[in-house]
Amino acid sequence: MGSGYEEIQHTADWALHVWAQDLTGLMQQAALGMNALMGVRLTPNGRLEHTFKVAAGDAESLLVAFLNAVVYEMELDSVGFDTFELKLDGLQLQARLEGAPLLELQKNIKAVTFHNLEIRSLDCGLETTIVFDV
Template sequence: MGFEEIAHTADCALRVWADDLEGLFVEAARGMNALSGARLAASQRTSRTFETEGADAESLLVTFLSELLYYAEQENLAFDHFNVQTFKRSNVQALKVEMDGAPLESLIKAIKAVTYHNLQIRPTARGCEVEIVFDV
């Protein structure tokens, strides 16, 4: 499981890999935290639960990461522990994430959005991987 920043001329991009889809969501969130230089406060821990539905796993991933951007901007919150479940609900993909985090002490880079540009979760010998382009 892991992530790395990959070169993009104007914006930012991450390659993320994990043993399974749930792990991929966790690593993508951690990668986005690293990309934006999010530093969490040591105290005032807080929890949130996020649920969504989508046509496919890529759509769930974009919605999930976009939700984290919203929390950072509007509630000054970031999360570093995630319990992710993906499942089918009446023929659509569903996602439930229980998240623990804390107020942001600092954030170095503003990420404007999570894009769908060439977004494709691919199976690999070690699980799955995805490249995500962020508008910054």
């Protein structure tokens, strides 16, 4: 099934359908999809690295916590990321993000929501739909 993301219609906010072979892949695709929605463009120079850890009680909460942490890091330092290296240990996630200062951010995301959030198992992987407040 591979992995990827596509935007889903939503009246006021943004929604992404995301799929991947495993939870790590799902998180990476969700982060890349979020980049696409926000219109992230990075400066060619000044590569940087951010690391953080998040933990949660279930996979959906972990996904939301991870994406919200990315939103937080971006806003705080006016940076963006194009590489998401993630290590999962149960429901604890260690993230190493690579990126650069923002050249352009067309629109920011206020928050990643739990609205109707469910990670579904398929024969060959996982899929979910995430709604973002913008």
